[in-house]
Amino acid sequence: MSESDKLPSGRTRIETLEMRGITKRFPGVLASDHVNFDVKSGEVHALLGENGAGKSTLMKILYGLYHPDEGEVLINGKPVRISSPNDSINLGIGMIHQHFMLVQTMTVAENVALGLPSSRGVLTDLDRVSKRIIELANLYGLKIDPSAYIWQLSVGQQQRVEIIKALYRGAALLILDEPTAVLTPQEVDELFVIMNQMVKDGHGLVFISHKLHEVVEISHRISVLRDGHMIGTRLTAETTKQDLANWMVGREVGFTPDRGQVQRGAPRLEIKNVSCGSDRGTPGLRGVTFEVCSGEILGIAGVSGNGQRELAETITGLRKTTSGQIILEDSDITGLDPAAITDRMLSYIPEERMRDGMIKDFTVAENMILREHEKTPYSRYGFLNLREISQHADALIKNFRIKTPSRETHAKNLSGGNIQKIVLAREIFRTPHVIIAAQPTRGLDIGATEYVREQLLEQRKQGAAIILISEDLDEILALSDRIAVLYEGQVMDIVPRVEATPQKLGLLMAGVHPEEIKQTSEVF
Amino acid sequence: MRSRLNSLIDALLPVLATLAALFVGAVMLLILKVNPIVAYAALWDGAFGSTNALAETLVKATPLLLVGLGICISFRGDVINIGGEGQMIIGAVLATWVGLNFTGLPGWLTILLSMFAGFLGGAIWGGIPGVLKAYFRVNEILSTVMMNAIAVQFMNFLLRGPMIDPAQAQAASQIPQTARLEEIFRLPRLAPTRLHLGALIAVILAVLVYILLWRTTLGYRIRAVGQNPHASRYAGIKVPRYMVLALLLSGAFAGLAGAIQVFGVNYRMITDGSASGFTGSAGFNGIVAALFGGLHPILTIPASILFGALLVGANKMQRVVQVPSALITALNGLVVVFVVSSEIIRRRRQRRREAVAKRDDETPLTGNKPISQAEAGS
Numbered sequence: 001m002s003e004s005d006k007l008p009s010g011r012t013r014i015e016t017l018e019m020r021g022i023t024k025r026f027p028g029v030l031a032s033d034h035v036n037f038d039v040k041s042g043e044v045h046a047l048l049g050e051n052g053a054g055k056s057t058l059m060k061i062l063y064g065l066y067h068p069d070e071g072e073v074l075i076n077g078k079p080v081r082i083s084s085p086n087d088s089i090n091l092g093i094g095m096i097h098q099h100f101m102l103v104q105t106m107t108v109a110e111n112v113a114l115g116l117p118s119s120r121g122v123l124t125d126l127d128r129v130s131k132r133i134i135e136l137a138n139l140y141g142l143k144i145d146p147s148a149y150i151w152q153l154s155v156g157q158q159q160r161v162e163i164i165k166a167l168y169r170g171a172a173l174l175i176l177d178e179p180t181a182v183l184t185p186q187e188v189d190e191l192f193v194i195m196n197q198m199v200k201d202g203h204g205l206v207f208i209s210h211k212l213h214e215v216v217e218i219s220h221r222i223s224v225l226r227d228g229h230m231i232g233t234r235l236t237a238e239t240t241k242q243d244l245a246n247w248m249v250g251r252e253v254g255f256t257p258d259r260g261q262v263q264r265g266a267p268r269l270e271i272k273n274v275s276c277g278s279d280r281g282t283p284g285l286r287g288v289t290f291e292v293c294s295g296e297i298l299g300i301a302g303v304s305g306n307g308q309r310e311l312a313e314t315i316t317g318l319r320k321t322t323s324g325q326i327i328l329e330d331s332d333i334t335g336l337d338p339a340a341i342t343d344r345m346l347s348y349i350p351e352e353r354m355r356d357g358m359i360k361d362f363t364v365a366e367n368m369i370l371r372e373h374e375k376t377p378y379s380r381y382g383f384l385n386l387r388e389i390s391q392h393a394d395a396l397i398k399n400f401r402i403k404t405p406s407r408e409t410h411a412k413n414l415s416g417g418n419i420q421k422i423v424l425a426r427e428i429f430r431t432p433h434v435i436i437a438a439q440p441t442r443g444l445d446i447g448a449t450e451y452v453r454e455q456l457l458e459q460r461k462q463g464a465a466i467i468l469i470s471e472d473l474d475e476i477l478a479l480s481d482r483i484a485v486l487y488e489g490q491v492m493d494i495v496p497r498v499e500a501t502p503q504k505l506g507l508l509m510a511g512v513h514p515e516e517i518k519q520t521s522e523v524f
Numbered sequence: 525m526r527s528r529l530n531s532l533i534d535a536l537l538p539v540l541a542t543l544a545a546l547f548v549g550a551v552m553l554l555i556l557k558v559n560p561i562v563a564y565a566a567l568w569d570g571a572f573g574s575t576n577a578l579a580e581t582l583v584k585a586t587p588l589l590l591v592g593l594g595i596c597i598s599f600r601g602d603v604i605n606i607g608g609e610g611q612m613i614i615g616a617v618l619a620t621w622v623g624l625n626f627t628g629l630p631g632w633l634t635i636l637l638s639m640f641a642g643f644l645g646g647a648i649w650g651g652i653p654g655v656l657k658a659y660f661r662v663n664e665i666l667s668t669v670m671m672n673a674i675a676v677q678f679m680n681f682l683l684r685g686p687m688i689d690p691a692q693a694q695a696a697s698q699i700p701q702t703a704r705l706e707e708i709f710r711l712p713r714l715a716p717t718r719l720h721l722g723a724l725i726a727v728i729l730a731v732l733v734y735i736l737l738w739r740t741t742l743g744y745r746i747r748a749v750g751q752n753p754h755a756s757r758y759a760g761i762k763v764p765r766y767m768v769l770a771l772l773l774s775g776a777f778a779g780l781a782g783a784i785q786v787f788g789v790n791y792r793m794i795t796d797g798s799a800s801g802f803t804g805s806a807g808f809n810g811i812v813a814a815l816f817g818g819l820h821p822i823l824t825i826p827a828s829i830l831f832g833a834l835l836v837g838a839n840k841m842q843r844v845v846q847v848p849s850a851l852i853t854a855l856n857g858l859v860v861v862f863v864v865s866s867e868i869i870r871r872r873r874q875r876r877r878e879a880v881a882k883r884d885d886e887t888p889l890t891g892n893k894p895i896s897q898a899e900a901g902s
Contacts, residue, residue: 318758339760350758359752370748370759379741386739 094171570840591810601770607668608807615779646779
């Protein structure tokens, strides 16, 4: 075998990997219907599809976690048997799971060595493992300290540990299952640099995502799955985002929702010089001032961790302010408890919907009354009115097209999109005066994202004042009337939408002062 | 149809687990050279063989059920109450004190006041660890266990000193016990057996606890806080308050169990120095009964009867086939282990079903038009 067949890690390349006619049935559902898929050495092949389209099933089959009912896998043209992850690892296939499989209290080297036999028998060989990690890290340009503990590392660094782990085990072909879902934009860029390097070195990569712009940016080929069917495979250079979106959803998708003309009304919520602490003990907000008017969406842009969470929590009464005033429709709500603020028709769609917005083991109907269970008609004299609660739930399920077997189904059994619809339904059915929506579409597929955005715009039309907190600049630009940029707990600037460009917002998000931006633009 | 079959299998699992435990017990009996059929016949006979036996089973089941009801509340609120023993004792002490001192009132009123005192005593003894947990983050498992120890010594002190039977105070023996309750202050018997009104009260309370948990806003909040304190806080529920209430109510039911034990069975308090001397370990066994009943108040009724039957029947079995009492304890333990294991199997089955349902649910999201568009179109 010639030298060029080798990867930097010393492992032989997988020139081609083919999955042919893969079929997998689960009781009542065909998760994968005669799907063909292939990856070549030196390419990123993106696998695109909505939640439940069958992407994960297909990859779990490849990694040996599921067994296909029909179909075969070929490596370099020869059929192979993959009946467990061990088989696939031995064949040179590695998988980076969406949720990392790392032990937080162990070091990088310990995690990499975990589950592998030691070269010294019963004694550990962590020094050798560390040496090899450094070797691999240098070869692939992954900066990582083998003696660091996992809990000390950022999410992006932890992902790198997962990649090293796979390389250490001799992966020639890597499956990355929604690797960008947990990363900040900067970390995504860093990941893409690593991915490009790996591809150049001859690895094959499968990139699973439902974020179109990332897919278009990084991949060479794109395959789209829908309802367990392979819709098609195209060269990335020959497709557009619009085509891909339509393929995924199976119909025309509007990227820029029709915002319509809405008359901006009177100020509904005024934040006056508000400061508060954060969970880390550092200042969370530092003298934030803005107002939101009826019929207006104020976008809050910023890199996560710059005070967005604290902002939402102070307004909703979940966090104490250290100074400043919050005025909701002419009355001071500073320091009121969350229930009292909710009563003043303020609704909140929390960022971590599974943790803060929803009780997983409650039924859909029970979740629908989470905020209003003590109010008539849902309860009287402390007794729940089950008939009213059921009717309410059925009405919301119908109006918001929530896909659930019944109102008595436990929320945890629903998909992410439908769970967000429950939160959305609960928070906006009462036509609130002010809505705080934090990352309302994060992790949702295109169909659900589109739905949530339409609903927010509908509320704006009804006259609600909406604060939209999002890390997705496209979303901010698509929905907002004005955009405030948060940086280290301060509002850097508030920009009308017509004046906002991703470049300008990006500079503000990085902490560059508006005056400086003006100066630089004057220079050019 | 399929779901009905599934729930039937789920419902039968604990029964099958109990049978499996008895089977392992049979092997142990064989090793001891005892005919298991004879032994189990004696057990059955002792528990259900006669009116008296059945009544004894129900008498034993009553405190298990009452404690178990409290456990249903606290565990649903994600508060672990291991303090049933202490709460029973304090409830009994307070109730006994009322029953011995408010003798001028009509019998029914004194009984009612005493039961309330028992309820209150348990509530206080459960409420203290509740406050410590909710506002000072003291682990409730530790604090409730410690409260047990305090309660025992408090009882020993009272029964040797301030509350000692005046007759005993005079006598040389100085047996640590209170005076006997007068006949009109005792809970009425339901049949010519030892079965007393307390059993009926417990069953009625089981229904009330069911209503509390699933039909009132208080129960809704306790369950919400238990399932997800974060979301509860976001929804405006004062989380610490409902933690305290869950533990307080749990203690109250145990306190009532203690009061009913005195007013229905013993008619006085007497101590051998230990907690189980008074409670018969009902404060712990009630937890097992509630878990056996899936933390559902109504299902806790048959669960309590089962454990009551095991306790009563085991006595008879021990007498008839002459096995060491340790075997009886082991048999009880086996039932618990097997039932808990069957719960794991049930959960696994449920997860598998849910995984299927979820996949069904997730697959076709297409054609899901937003309202505004659909409305505009129509």
